[in-house]
Amino acid sequence: MFVTPEVNVTVTQSIAFLIFAAPLCLYVAWNDLRAMKIPTWSTDALAIVFVVVGIFVIPFSDYLWRYAHFGVVLIVAILLNAIGAMGAGDSKFLASAAPFVALPDIGIVFYLLGAGMVIGLLIHRTARAIPAIRNLVPNWESWSQGKRFPMGFAMGPVLIIYLALPLF
Secondary structure, three states, X not given: OOOOOOOOOOHHHXXXXXXXXXXXXXXXXXXXXXXXXXXXXXXXXXXXXXXXXXXHHOOHHHHHHHHHHHHHHHHHHHHHHHOOOXXXXXXXXXHHHHXXXXXXXXXXXXXXXXXXXXXXXXXXXXXXXXXXXXXXXXXXXXXXXXXXXXXXXXXXXXXXXXXXXXXX
């Protein structure tokens, strides 16, 4: 029997955030596959979702502390971008997604990110190797990127899964 991990996200927070964040996360995944880019407007919109919705569903002191998550992740992501470990859009997405994550859940989110990256890479590389699938969307930039991987394809669904855990 599969047991979902307990997270510090309430059902109310889960529903409120998912209504607005899930479509953005799915768009990020799709657009990163299609163009190998995560548009700034989508990461800005994700941050705005936290700002606007979070104030209503997270206790105020916790809500304020979540902005520190944004700052810390932004600094680390900028450094990773500077050494070429990830793209700028990936960095912006991670920073914008960070406030959604409760501090005690960081371990769970790292696990989800690790699993998501491996699963996403396997799905992408398998799909890329099957001509019938590749020909459905022959102009996707991610097909021709060699070793580069559209990390938004994994990161978007990971945020959705994390936020949805209280619903199971």
